[in-house]
Amino acid sequence: MARLIASSSSSAAVYCFVVLLINAMAMAPATATETAAAAAVDKCERDLDLLMGSCEEYLRFPAEAKAAPSMACCGAVRRVDVGCLCGMVTPEVEQYVCMDKAVYVAAYCHRPLLPGSYCGSKLV
Known part of the structure; x- marks a missing residue:
C-alpha cells in the first residue's frame, strides 16, 4: 500500500x-525571433505613418489627376521599406489608398516597384 x-x-x-x-x-x-518579428512590424507601422503623413494627398482617390509628389513625400518614399508596406495592404486599405497612384508615386520618387510584384492586390 x-x-x-x-x-x-x-x-x-x-x-x-x-x-x-x-x-x-x-x-x-x-524569443529572439519573436522579438525581431515584432520590431519589424513596428518599423513597418512607423514607415506607414511616415508615408501617409508625407504622401496621403498623392495617394487618395480618384485614380486620375495624378500630381507630382512633393520633395517631402519622395523623401519618405525613399526611406520606407516598400516591400513591408505592400504586404500590409489589405482590401480595407485599398478602399482609401489608390494603388495606381501608389505605383505612380513610387516610380516618380525613383523607387519603382518590381515588375511582376504585387502591392496589395495590385500587380505591377
Whole structure:
C-alpha cells in the first residue's frame, strides 16, 4: 500500500512539474525571433505613418489627376521599406489608398516597384 501511495504521489509531482513548466514557458519573454518579428512590424507601422503623413494627398482617390509628389513625400518614399508596406495592404486599405497612384508615386520618387510584384492586390 505504501508503494502505491508513493507511486501516485510521484505521478502527481511529475504532473505538477509539467504544468508549472508549461506555465513558465507561456509567461517567458519572447524569443529572439519573436522579438525581431515584432520590431519589424513596428518599423513597418512607423514607415506607414511616415508615408501617409508625407504622401496621403498623392495617394487618395480618384485614380486620375495624378500630381507630382512633393520633395517631402519622395523623401519618405525613399526611406520606407516598400516591400513591408505592400504586404500590409489589405482590401480595407485599398478602399482609401489608390494603388495606381501608389505605383505612380513610387516610380516618380525613383523607387519603382518590381515588375511582376504585387502591392496589395495590385500587380505591377
